Amino acid sequence: MYKKLLVPTDGSQLSNQTIGSAIAFAREIGAAITFFYAAPDILATGDGAGLRSIAPTLLSETIAGDAHPVLLKAEAAARAAGVPHASLFKVSDRPHEAIVQAAEEQGCDLIFMASRGPKSIGGLLLGSETLKVLMHAKVPVLVSSVMRNSLTPDMNKALAIIQDEHRSLAAVLHAMRHLRDRAIEQSAPLDFQVFEQLLYYIREFPQKLHHPKENAYLFTLLRKRTHAIDDTLAALEAEHADESLLDQLFAALRKYQAEGSTQEGAFAAALDRFIGAQWQHMSLEEQVVLPAAQVHLLAQDWQEIAHAFGKNGDPRFGAEPDAEFRKLFAKLARMTSQLKPDASA
Numbered sequence: 001m002y003k004k005l006l007v008p009t010d011g012s013q014l015s016n017q018t019i020g021s022a023i024a025f026a027r028e029i030g031a032a033i034t035f036f037y038a039a040p041d042i043l044a045t046g047d048g049a050g051l052r053s054i055a056p057t058l059l060s061e062t063i064a065g066d067a068h069p070v071l072l073k074a075e076a077a078a079r080a081a082g083v084p085h086a087s088l089f090k091v092s093d094r095p096h097e098a099i100v101q102a103a104e105e106q107g108c109d110l111i112f113m114a115s116r117g118p119k120s121i122g123g124l125l126l127g128s129e130t131l132k133v134l135m136h137a138k139v140p141v142l143v144s145s146v147m148r149n150s151l152t153p154d155m156n157k158a159l160a161i162i163q164d165e166h167r168s169l170a171a172v173l174h175a176m177r178h179l180r181d182r183a184i185e186q187s188a189p190l191d192f193q194v195f196e197q198l199l200y201y202i203r204e205f206p207q208k209l210h211h212p213k214e215n216a217y218l219f220t221l222l223r224k225r226t227h228a229i230d231d232t233l234a235a236l237e238a239e240h241a242d243e244s245l246l247d248q249l250f251a252a253l254r255k256y257q258a259e260g261s262t263q264e265g266a267f268a269a270a271l272d273r274f275i276g277a278q279w280q281h282m283s284l285e286e287q288v289v290l291p292a293a294q295v296h297l298l299a300q301d302w303q304e305i306a307h308a309f310g311k312n313g314d315p316r317f318g319a320e321p322d323a324e325f326r327k328l329f330a331k332l333a334r335m336t337s338q339l340k341p342d343a344s345a
């Protein structure tokens, strides 16, 4: 059976869904995953060459592009499922070549990837990159699903957005814990500046975007269709409104910053309590609410949710705040990720 899957991802809705399928598959067969991202080669452009001489730091950030946020979210999903994982990105304008090469170099025995039209082989609609990988790969390629054939594109879209938001929250929680553990291990002071930015994201993003969407659409529509999980929804809504653990974490951080290592233990405990509660909350949503929604919501409900969560949907949490938080998450991902582009491409 397969031991190590290469899962290419580009941050699109389709590849976000594929990540979920790949993780479920890897868990089932006891395999590990290497997530892979091919970043476009901007050095090949005039802008890239100019940036190299004027602003090398900005150049490396630009090269990394979406690699860090996309890969950190994929890792967060694998971590939550207990699947061993690693990430890799290469700079390449020929993603299929980079994918085939990465699978070989990483010793992967299966490439697990998504596909979408318009080309066709044996009745399957395949994207051009998937076709090229199929033609050149030296290991088997599993093409997971074909989005255009889906009977429930709105449901898929809505679920992909909610799960993607959970992954970004999980990635930030992991980064917070990692920063704290590294400081304790190295007996070094915590990087307060980075930690505060992570904390800012954790306070603002759920409050302004994620929780209001869940309350206003997902929970409200679910209550209309079933009373089977009313208690769970009420508990989750109460947790959305309750910031006491976050306030305690802020207070513990301030004390730690002011009084130093004597407060390290109290801060560490406050962080563990906060992260534990967040995990419990998201697990309940993923394991109870989303499955119930898939059973009880109607096509028109998913249409409403997908529209509201999409770019030009409900103006309260449409394109602008969404873009703002995406930018902030990408910045945090770059700041906290240890990943560097693989130079062997």
Ligand SMILES: [Fe+2]
Residues within 6 Å of the ligand: 211, 214, 236, 240, 281, 285
């Ligand atoms: Fe929630």
Ligand SMILES: [Fe+2]
Residues within 6 Å of the ligand: 166, 210, 214, 282, 285
């Ligand atoms: Fe949630």
